[in-house]
Amino acid sequence: MKNNKISMLELLKPRRYRFLIPGILLTLWSCNSNKKTTVFEYQNENLSIEKRVEDLIKQMTLKEKISQMRFDAPAIERLGIPEYNWWNECLHGVARAGEATVFPQAIGMGATWNPSLIFEMGTVVSDEARAKHHKFVEEGKRGISQGLTFWTPNINIFRDPRWGRGQETYGEDPFLTSRIGVNYIKGLQGDDDKYLKVVATAKHFAVHSGPEKSRHQDNYQTTNKDLYETYLPAFEAAVKEAKVYSVMCAYNRYRDVPCCGSDLLLSKILREDWGFKGYVVSDCWAINDFWQEENHGVVKTPAEAGAMAVRNGTDLNCGNVFDPNLNEAVLKELVDESQIDIALTRLFKARFELGMFDDPEHVKWSKIPYNVVASDKHLALSEKIAKQSMVLLKNDNNILPLKKDIKSIAVIGPNANAVQSLLGNYHGTPHNFITPLKAIKDKLPNTQVNYALGSDIASGWPTLNHIPASVLKNGNQSGLKGEYFSKRNFEGKPTLTKTDSIVDFIWTPVRPIKDLKSDVFSVRWTGDIVPEQTGLYRIALKASSYGKLFVNDSLYVEFSADHEPQTRYFDLELKQGKSYPVKIEYHNTLSDPQAHLLWAKLNEDLLTPAIEAAKKSEVVLLCLGLSPEIEGEEMPVELEGFDKGDRSSLKLPKTQIELMKKIHALGKPTIVVLMNGSALAVNWAAENVPAILEAWYPGELGGKAIADVLFGDYNPSGRLPITFYKSVTDLPDFKNYNMENRTYKYFKGDPLFPFGHGLSYTSFEYSNLNIPEKVKINEGIEVTVQVKNTGALAGDEVVQFYLTHEDKQDESPIRTLVGFERIHLEVGETKTVNHIIDADQYASITPEGEKLIESGNLLISVGGKQPGFKGLANANSTEVLSRSILLTN
Structure with a gap:
């Protein structure tokens, strides 16, 4: 003792x-x-965490307890408890907290099929998180995005390609998702016996994957088989293997009950069946939906809603229902104060295990220096992951890789130089924005690079650029007058007044006012817009925190961005040479301040310059796809093919299809690069364009990774973590959560490109497949195979293991991924890959949702792809071997 x-x-x-x-x-x-x-006794580090938490809670009033169950928990000065904001994100790098390394979007992480690499990424991201947190605390900052509890990863199953948030997931397969998710969580939470590095949060629990626009009202039903075969495995692995410390419950109802008030999900499955010991946080304002009639409306009052959530296992509220309504709930005996204490115990246990009440000198993770943030080492890892995420979908006649001695190349398309399509959603502020255009210019200094936008990303969604100094006037000067205040709401006199040529600011890490330590400041810009051409313009303000935009003294834009930058716009007819008074009011409270004044002239001819650029070039690179500005979380966007963040069509937008066809008609060698977060039905491109590279939203150095693949400095090796379908008509209704005819496991149609697909610049041969002819049930199945690089380049191969229940074709998946390994092979090199398929993996899931292992015939397939496809859907740079075995009693 x-x-x-x-x-x-x-x-x-x-x-x-x-x-x-x-x-x-x-x-x-x-x-x-x-x-x-x-x-206080709770401050004694020598006591157990349990005793310290117990001592702290017993000294708190009911009001104080409830105040600590909201995401923005206030300080309790009399007890020495500092304020704490639980809201942080690190989906693919520390987000919304200023400078950070921006890695490829999560769907790209899934495309690496490399869990160990994602573990390394988790370690790097949590290094940056710790360094940033301690710096914030030293500066007296404890606000949103400045803590150590991260609402990441999103391990929902990407069951339907229409879902706008599918980009945040690791794909459609529960096993691949669990392997990537478990490794990311482990990297984030660290390996210290005493202190958590950060808290990771598995979300959104459970049965959640769109539609976005109705997530506050929807009530999903599934069979027990689908629940346990598809929707729960990744969460179970996160809890049991990764020991994830937090789980976020989802917005929707499941089997008539809101997920954040579900006894089945939160009490029985999560805590009783899986032994989860951490805390549950609601999705943001999800508990409001309990009582709002236009949403779930399952109770009448906020007090009843809060009580329902706490009784059934939600401990922390991202929102405003718990505080103050839980006080009323306790007084009305809707919930017992002892249940408040249970929730509070879970929450404070996390804070203690993060070392928040201990001397920082005693906390291993507090010693991580700030210079790790966006360091060269971390940037190199981001680039490495981007390269491994690239999926070569098609490469007719080995048109790729391109030669570097070409004299001219056209780089065309809405994503050729689009910063946002590097980043995806939920991202930090990077140092680099290496677009495909910039990377190709850097790689080919002696080549004529002809750039043209070619088309907007979609009809009605123009590409916005910063309003240039040439049309901004401040008296006789170009630009706008900027008045900078060291306080919010323009209090007092300006600390600094200057002319800003354009409004294009990301004040990270340096604030606009010298020696300003606070995140709180405000700026007012005034002047005139004097357009050089008459026309209809879209004018936009993109800013963090709070912004207003006035033109002609009329307020056109006003918004509050409480956790990430927002873009708001309007359309206005402007006349050449006429002065239009403009005023921007911006005030900041977040740790990644930024402000941008943007515009685009509508109805311009973008196609003609693109055709001219292509005509004078030897090769054409078309950078097409989507944008996180039109696919993502609960958006106001309504365009043809897009619906409030989701998609109503899988095709490329019409503007891009027209561009692609016009360029192709010129007869030039043409390559399509896709940048997107979800599957695209690029049927015409697949039939007519010789090469297609899927690049996802590849992170701040993504353009460099794309260029390295195109010009042969990196051999592509990514594999699809999702199925690319040919049409939305191939799919069931979006709101139908039964898995029939969804994902590679159950889809009975012909995909455009199947799950697991990906080409290489080299070729791989499989031989000597060794599997026992018979295996006793409950024993592991040992599989051995040799893989040889038979091509002319070194490269990585992703060896995939699939299993089919041959006797149960009508009631089991077509095939199930049960293992994979990414290996590197030099030219002519052969490696032996060994894998054991556990009994749990070949168990069937009964209609009751239980695992059943019984005798029968299993077909095991091993190769660099799924078996059984022809034509484009069949990756010709690899192969598959299959063998049947018998499970016996």
Whole structure:
């Protein structure tokens, strides 16, 4: 037993208040201050966390307890508890907290099929998270996106390609999702026996994958078989294997009950069946849906909603229902205060395990220096992941890789130079924006690079650029007058006044006012817009925190961005040479301040310049796809093919199809690069364009990865983590959550490109497949195969193991991924790959949702792709071997 006693000499040391004689509350005086400081038993690091948490909670009033169950928990000064904001994101790098390394979007992480690499990424991201958090605390900052509890990863199954948030997932397969998710969680939470590095959060629990526009009302039903075969495995792995500390419950209802108030999901499955010991956080404002009639409306009042959530296992509210309504709920005996204490115990246990109430010198993770943030090492890892995520979908006649000695190349398309399509959603602020255009110019300094936009990303969604200084006037000067205030709401006199040529600011890490330590400041820009051409313009303000935009003294844009930058726009007819007074009011409270004044002239001819660029080039690179500005979380966007963040069509937008056909008609060698977060039915391109590269939203260095693949400096090796279908008509109704005819496991049609598909610049041969002819049930199946690089280049192969129940074709998946391994092979090199398929993996899931292992015939397929496809859907740079075995009693 440890000796908890502390000498009086220790207690009298200046400013030392962390320890005390157990059981005694002491009041001390600072030697350098007249301020009285109270030391509590919970501050004794020598006590167990359980005792410390118990001591803290028993000293709190009911009101104080409830205040700590909201995401923006206030300080309780009398108990020495600092304020804490639980809301942080690190989907693919620390997000919304200023400078950070931006890695490829999550769907690209899935396309690497490389869990160990994603573990490395998790370690790097949590390094940056820790370094940033401690710097924030030193600066007295404890706001949103500045803590250590991260609402990542999103391990929902990407069951339908229409879902706008599918980009946040690792794909459509539960096993691949679990392997990537478990490794990312482990990398984030660290390996220390005493302290968590950060808290990871598996979300959204459960049965959640769109539609976005009705997520607050929808009530999903599934069979038990689908629940346990598809929707729960990744969450179970996160809890049991990765020991994820937090789970976020989903917006929707499942089997008539809101997920954040579901006894089945949160109490029985999560805690009783899986033994989850951490805390559950609601999705943001999800509990409001419980009582709002236009949403779930399952209870009448906020007090009932809060009580329902807490009774059934939701501990933390991202929203405003718990505080103050839980007070009323306790008084009305809708929920017992002891249940409040249980939730609070879980929450404070997390804060203690993060070391938040201990001397930072004792916390291993507090010593990570700030210079790791966006370091060269971390940027190199981002580039490596981007390269491994690239999926070569098609390469007729080996048109790729391109030669570097070409004299001219046309780089065309809405994603050729689009910054946002590098980043995806939920991202940080990077140092680099290496678009495909920039990367190709850098790679080919002696080549004429002819760039043209070619088309908008979609009809009605123009490409916005910063309004240039040439049309902004501040008296006789070009630009706008900027008045900078060191306080919010333009209080007092400006600290700084200057002319800004354009409004294009990302103040990270340096703030606009010298020596400003706070995140709170405001800016007012005034002047005139004097357009050089008459026309209809779209004018937009993109900013973090709070913004207003006035033209002609009329307020056109006003918004509050409480956690990430927002873009708001309007369309206005402007006349050449006429002055239009403009005013922007911006004030910041977040740690990644930015402001941008943008515009685009509508109805311009973008096609003609693209055709001219292509005509004078040897090769054409078309950078097409989607944008996180039109696919994502619950958006106001309504365009042809897009619906409030989701998609209503799988095709490329018409503007891009027209561009592609016009360029192809010129007869030039043409390559299509797709940048997107979800599957695209690029049927015409697949039939007519010789090469297609899927690049996803590839991170801040994504353009460099694309260029390296196109010009042969990297051999592509990514594999699709989702199925590319030919049409939305191939799919069931979006709101139908039964898995019939969805994903590679159950889809009975012909995909355009199947799950697991991906080409290489080299070729791989499989031989000597060794599997026992018979295996006793409940024993592992040992599989051995040799893989040889038979091509002319070194490269990576993703060896995939699939299993089919031959006797149960009508009631089981067509095939199931049960293993994979990414290996590197030099030219002519052969490696032996060994894999064991566990009994749990060949078990069938019964209609009741239970695992059943019984005798029968299994077909096992091993190769660099799924078996059984022809034509484009069949990757010709690899192969598959299959063998049947018998499971016996």
